[in-house]
Amino acid sequence: MTYRICLVCLGNICRSPMAEVVIQHRLEKVGLSDRVSVESAGTGAWHVGEPADPRALAALRERGYDGTSHRARQFAANWFSQYDLILAMDQDNYAELTRLAATEGIDADTRLLRSYDPAARTSGDLDVPDPYYGGADGFAHVLNQLERAADGLVESLQEELGDR
Numbered sequence: 643m644t645y646r647i648c649l650v651c652l653g654n655i656c657r658s659p660m661a662e663v664v665i666q667h668r669l670e671k672v673g674l675s676d677r678v679s680v681e682s683a684g685t686g687a688w689h690v691g692e693p694a695d696p697r698a699l700a701a702l703r704e705r706g707y708d709g710t711s712h713r714a715r716q717f718a719a720n721w722f723s724q725y726d727l728i729l730a731m732d733q734d735n736y737a738e739l740t741r742l743a744a745t746e747g748i749d750a751d752t753r754l755l756r757s758y759d760p761a762a763r764t765s766g767d768l769d770v771p772d773p774y775y776g777g778a779d780g781f782a783h784v785l786n787q788l789e790r791a792a793d794g795l796v797e798s799l800q801e802e803l804g805d806r
């Protein structure tokens with residue numbers, strides 16, 4: 643059985659598509675990509691069907707990742723059962739997912755992605771800041787955070803799925 647992860651931000655054109663590409667890359671590197679699937683979605687509908695933001699694609703490309711196949715989706719309340727783990731990029735996304743889950747009477751396993759980054763846990767700041775209204779440096783900063791969290795997440799998946 644594939645272990646299914648969905649990454650969720652607001653627009654699904656910046657943070658969660660970048661996280662998806664980075665995590666997919668890490669999963670392939672450790673040989674878990676056939677056992678873990680990673681997808682992404684936004685809580686908002688504004689960009690549904692669009693590729694990732696050009697600044698997100700550029701930041702990814704600069705570090706050797708390719709995000710060009712992404713198309714934005716909106717997370718729907720009836721998707722909770724499709725995923726084993728739902729990871730929000732910030733507290734707002736988390737709150738919206740919790741609200742959506744309640745409309746379905748579901749207690750979904752929803753967490754913040756950066757809770758997998760030990761340094762972020764220590765600092766107490768678990769949000770990936772929305773880079774949409776900023777510049778290229780914001781996207782590079784977000785990518786740093788996503789790479790650290792992806793390392794922690796994949797380590798945790800290796801422990802959890804290792805013996806199955």
Ligand code: 4NP
Nearest residue numbers: 651652653654655656657774
């Ligand atoms: P994301 O960034 O949630 O990281 O994809 C945003 C993208 C679009 C908008 C806001 C945030 N927007 O308001 O259109």
